[in-house]
Amino acid sequence: MRRYFSRKLLIYILTFFLAVTIDWLIPRFMPGDPVQNMLSRAMLRADAAEVMYGYYTKAFGLDVPIGQQYLNFWNALFHGDLGTSVYMFPTPVTKVLLRAVPYDIFLLIPSILLSWYAGNKFGAYAARSKWLDNTVSPLGYVLTATPYMWLGILLAWFFGIVLGKFPIAGAYSFNLVPHLSWMFIWDVLKHWFLPFASLFLVGFGGQAIGMRNMIIYELEADYSHYLEALGAPRSLVRKYAFRNAVLPQITGLALSLGVIVAGALVTEVVFSYPGIGYLLLAAIQNQDYFLIQGCFLFIIIGVLFANFVIDIVYLLIDPRTRTGMMGETA
Amino acid sequence: MKRLISGLSVLVALSMILVSCAPTEVEVIKTVEVEVPGETIIQTVEVPVEVPVEAPIVAYERSETFYIAGSAWGPLNDWNPFITWSKANSTGTNGLVYESLFQFNPMTGELTPFLAESGEWSSPTTYDLTLRQDLTWSDGEALTAEDVVFTFELGNQYPALWFSPIWDYLLSVTADGDYDVQFTFTENPVYQEFSNNLYNIFIVPKHLWEDRTEEDITAGVNENPIGSGAYLYDTHSEDRNVWVRNENWWGIDVFGLPSPKRIVDIRFASNNVALGAVIKGDLDLSNNFLPGIATLSEKGYVDTYYAKAPYMLAANTAVLFLNTTKPPMDDPAFRRALAFAINVDDIVNVAYANLVAASNPAGLLPTLSKYNDEDVIDRLGFTYDPAQTASILEGAGYTMGADGFYQAPDGSAIELEVTCPFGWTDWMEAINVIATSAQEAGINIKAVTPDYGAWNTALTDGTFDMTLNNWAGMSNTPWTLYNLLFRSPIQEIMGSGNFGRYDNQVMFDLVDDLARVPVDDEEGMKAAVSAIQELMLTDLPMIPLWYNGLWAQFSSAVWTNWPTEDSAAAALPCTWNGYWQMGGLQMLIDLELVPTE
Numbered sequence: 001m002r003r004y005f006s007r008k009l010l011i012y013i014l015t016f017f018l019a020v021t022i023d024w025l026i027p028r029f030m031p032g033d034p035v036q037n038m039l040s041r042a043m044l045r046a047d048a049a050e051v052m053y054g055y056y057t058k059a060f061g062l063d064v065p066i067g068q069q070y071l072n073f074w075n076a077l078f079h080g081d082l083g084t085s086v087y088m089f090p091t092p093v094t095k096v097l098l099r100a101v102p103y104d105i106f107l108l109i110p111s112i113l114l115s116w117y118a119g120n121k122f123g124a125y126a127a128r129s130k131w132l133d134n135t136v137s138p139l140g141y142v143l144t145a146t147p148y149m150w151l152g153i154l155l156a157w158f159f160g161i162v163l164g165k166f167p168i169a170g171a172y173s174f175n176l177v178p179h180l181s182w183m184f185i186w187d188v189l190k191h192w193f194l195p196f197a198s199l200f201l202v203g204f205g206g207q208a209i210g211m212r213n214m215i216i217y218e219l220e221a222d223y224s225h226y227l228e229a230l231g232a233p234r235s236l237v238r239k240y241a242f243r244n245a246v247l248p249q250i251t252g253l254a255l256s257l258g259v260i261v262a263g264a265l266v267t268e269v270v271f272s273y274p275g276i277g278y279l280l281l282a283a284i285q286n287q288d289y290f291l292i293q294g295c296f297l298f299i300i301i302g303v304l305f306a307n308f309v310i311d312i313v314y315l316l317i318d319p320r321t322r323t324g325m326m327g328e329t330a
Numbered sequence: 331m332k333r334l335i336s337g338l339s340v341l342v343a344l345s346m347i348l349v350s351c352a353p354t355e356v357e358v359i360k361t362v363e364v365e366v367p368g369e370t371i372i373q374t375v376e377v378p379v380e381v382p383v384e385a386p387i388v389a390y391e392r393s394e395t396f397y398i399a400g401s402a403w404g405p406l407n408d409w410n411p412f413i414t415w416s417k418a419n420s421t422g423t424n425g426l427v428y429e430s431l432f433q434f435n436p437m438t439g440e441l442t443p444f445l446a447e448s449g450e451w452s453s454p455t456t457y458d459l460t461l462r463q464d465l466t467w468s469d470g471e472a473l474t475a476e477d478v479v480f481t482f483e484l485g486n487q488y489p490a491l492w493f494s495p496i497w498d499y500l501l502s503v504t505a506d507g508d509y510d511v512q513f514t515f516t517e518n519p520v521y522q523e524f525s526n527n528l529y530n531i532f533i534v535p536k537h538l539w540e541d542r543t544e545e546d547i548t549a550g551v552n553e554n555p556i557g558s559g560a561y562l563y564d565t566h567s568e569d570r571n572v573w574v575r576n577e578n579w580w581g582i583d584v585f586g587l588p589s590p591k592r593i594v595d596i597r598f599a600s601n602n603v604a605l606g607a608v609i610k611g612d613l614d615l616s617n618n619f620l621p622g623i624a625t626l627s628e629k630g631y632v633d634t635y636y637a638k639a640p641y642m643l644a645a646n647t648a649v650l651f652l653n654t655t656k657p658p659m660d661d662p663a664f665r666r667a668l669a670f671a672i673n674v675d676d677i678v679n680v681a682y683a684n685l686v687a688a689s690n691p692a693g694l695l696p697t698l699s700k701y702n703d704e705d706v707i708d709r710l711g712f713t714y715d716p717a718q719t720a721s722i723l724e725g726a727g728y729t730m731g732a733d734g735f736y737q738a739p740d741g742s743a744i745e746l747e748v749t750c751p752f753g754w755t756d757w758m759e760a761i762n763v764i765a766t767s768a769q770e771a772g773i774n775i776k777a778v779t780p781d782y783g784a785w786n787t788a789l790t791d792g793t794f795d796m797t798l799n800n801w802a803g804m805s806n807t808p809w810t811l812y813n814l815l816f817r818s819p820i821q822e823i824m825g826s827g828n829f830g831r832y833d834n835q836v837m838f839d840l841v842d843d844l845a846r847v848p849v850d851d852e853e854g855m856k857a858a859v860s861a862i863q864e865l866m867l868t869d870l871p872m873i874p875l876w877y878n879g880l881w882a883q884f885s886s887a888v889w890t891n892w893p894t895e896d897s898a899a900a901a902l903p904c905t906w907n908g909y910w911q912m913g914g915l916q917m918l919i920d921l922e923l924v925p926t927e
Binding site: 030031032033034036037038039040041048049050051052053055056059085087088089090091096099100103161168169170171173174175176177178179181183184268269270271272273274275278279282284285286287 | 386387388389390392395397403404405407408410413414415416418419489490492494495548549550551565567568569570594596598599600603606607612753780781782783784786787788789790821823825826
């Protein structure tokens with residue numbers, strides 16, 4: 001057991017190191033110069049521009065050789081310093097993330113978890129009901145195949161404009177000051193609902209289809225036929241099939257939770273909902289090395305952590321992994 | 331069920347806490363002046379008074395709030411009036427919180443005293459400025475000549491401040507008493523730039539800034555800004571900035587009280603959402619570019635500055651910069667031929683659906699048209715005329731190739747790219763028109779849209795073929811535009827002008843001559859502009875195409891008396907950074923509430 005984990009841990013550390021290095025490298029390969037972009041918005045006289053270019057190149061630590069920059073980056077990273085955003089100058093990257101990411105968590109965690117749970121339940125259910133399979137499964141296909149942008153706009157138009165039941169922009173009404181009251185909480189929930197519902201619908205469709213197909217596949221597997229031949233009740237066969245079918249779904253869930261820090265760009269655009277996705281896009285367009293690095297650092301950590309959790313969860317839910325590991329240690 | 335009940339009890343407890351936060355009355359000591367009868371002195375006596383504490387405001391009254399959008403591009407980052415490039419996100423810091431000495435009215439071309447009461451050149455090298463009396467900072471301190479001197483001196487001390495180059499020709503700034511400031515210059519100062527700075531440098535309070543470090547001044551966040559302006563910072567979050575009226579603003583007696591108690595500046599992630607909000611009347615003013623406004627304005631869904639085309643005021647000139655270091659753009663004949671090959675009418679009518687107007691060939695905005703030399707423009711100007719393109723090119727030795735495109739005189743093929751940043755939809759349409767109409771005229775140009783960063787680097791490094799740029803906006807002087815077009819000297823990185831690297835010392839000298847004409851010498855300015863326009867239209871190193879609009883669509887559901895072509899007021903319907911002191915603040919003062927029945 002210990003050997004299993006220490007080997008895993010080593011691999012994770014190595015992956016982290018490599019991924020963060022690539023994360024540091026890639027923005028710097030992009031064409032363009034972040035300080036130049038930043039200053040060109042200021043409209044300066046040529047002589048002033050030169051002075052300021054030097055000043056800010058130094059301020060961002062971009063004046064030292066590239067190798068030194070890389071070492072400085074790791075050094076700062078271990079001190080918890082992600083640098084200052086160029087696009088959002090002079091806000092530190094950690095602050096940008098702390099301000100924007102909560103909106104994404106608030107939106108994405110419920111939609112991912114609920115659509116996963118409901119989608120899998122429903123998919124498994126649909127697989128054994130011909131009637132449901134013929135009516136609702138096509139709906140699932142339509143939902144997953146719908147361009148998300150279009151679905152979002154449709155929802156905003158129908159519930160926001162035609163029915164007028166839901167607001168179409170912002171995280172809470174533009175005339176409110178955040179405070180603790182029922183009115184405010186209700187307002188936040190109302191603003192949250194449409195973006196949430198759009199993400200839920202799309203996620204639900206995908207999960208349901210995936211689960212349905214998986215169950216049908218498992219029911220056709222040899223062990224299912226064998227069980228049936230032994231005279232096991234159908235419910236027992238289904239139970240076993242479900243357990244096998246849910247394994248890849250769990251991996252998918254963990255990975256989608258791992259990349260939450262990337263935000264939901266299209267949702268943010270359609271519903272004008274705040275979050276990190278829009279800022280990340282702007283950061284990429286403006287070569288904001290530090291903000292890109294910061295965002296992807298958390299994505300890397302998120303994905304690695306999710307993988308780690310899956311490794312452990314698999315030990316619990318998949319006897320084959322357990323046996324394999326025991327065999328290895330034995 | 332049990333879980334539900336315990337959840338409910340938490341909620342009940344929460345609401346009890348909420349209720350207990352109700353306002354209470356607190357006793358405070360207030361200082362009042364009491365006139366003692368029979369004596370001439372006034373005694374100050376401390377009297378205890380009961381002041382009801384107002385409940386914290388949780389929801390803004392619609393009738394007190396002005397909702398705007400289209401100025402902030404991202405979450406607010408700082409309140410430092412000297413970090414100019416981030417001000418797009420914190421519109422209001424410059425102009426609402428911090429104030430300039432003068433304001434500028436682009437419609438009449440007048441500089442009007444603001445913090446200053448008056449200012450004049452007492453000699454060619456001395457400028458005397460008198461401040462208004464009773465100016466105050468929002469913390470109650472007086473704003474005096476010392477603050478003005480301090481602010482200008484910062485530019486002398488820290489080269490990283492954008493206005494530090496004025497110290498190339500500024501010798502000293504001295505205060506004389508509380509209200510008088512004297513600026514002393516070297517011989518031949520850059521009058522035009524200085525006059526422009528008079529309404530673009532924002533005065534900061536010495537008593538709060540003098541102990542700050544260089545880093546704090548040039549790059550600090552400056553939380554809780556103390557300014558002298560009509561509004562105060564209230565609050566902000568990821569998608570909005572809120573400013574609240576300064577009820578003790580010094581200008582109330584002079585200019586009037588701005589009508590909205592609060593300004594909520596909203597950042598919409600998509601312009602369509604902003605449009606929906608204006609139509610519903612939830613948003614009062616949108617300064618976003620929205621392509622379909624012509625139709626919506628005709629049908630009365632939104633209001634615009636002009637009731638008819640072009641609907642919008644002209645805010646800046648979209649100029650096609652040609653890279654004069656690359657063949658064939660290094661050939662004036664080719665550049666001239668290209669100018670005749672671009673169908674600007676299609677850009678105006680198709681790409682912009684009539685929201686803009688074609689530019690004057692010399693590029694000056696309509697508000698500066700009095701400086702144009704019409705003779706020169708008539709003689710040397712250009713319009714869309716492909717036949718002219720053909721005759722100029724053939725006259726210069728270009729030959730038509732088998733592929734239907736002209737070849738250079740040495741027989742090499744001509745293949746060029748015209749660029750603009752990806753996602754700038756109106757410009758993307760426009761460069762498509764440029765490419766198509768040039769191709770029809772026999773010049774092989776393709777439209778290419780790189781990412782903003784790559785585009786910007788190609789622009790400043792001079793690796794592009796031809797590209798659009800519009801970085802000279804409304805100004806009090808034609809020098810602003812010509813300084814952008816012909817900025818000198820040519821350097822490796824051209825960060826803010828002359829991107830095509832047009833290297834002509836004669837032109838540089840002409841622009842420098844214009845820069846050093848005193849601003850009250852209108853004839854002198856006209857003569858200098860005429861010389862520039864003559865050389866510009868002869869050589870045509872860049873091609874002015876159309877005027878980008880001061881995008882503004884507004885709703886009269888709550889607020890009325892907007893600035894329009896019919897209103898005589900010196901106001902502009904604009905909330906962009908740099909426009910508060912060019913009519914934006916006046917708009918706030920002029921606005922009136924729509925009476926409710």
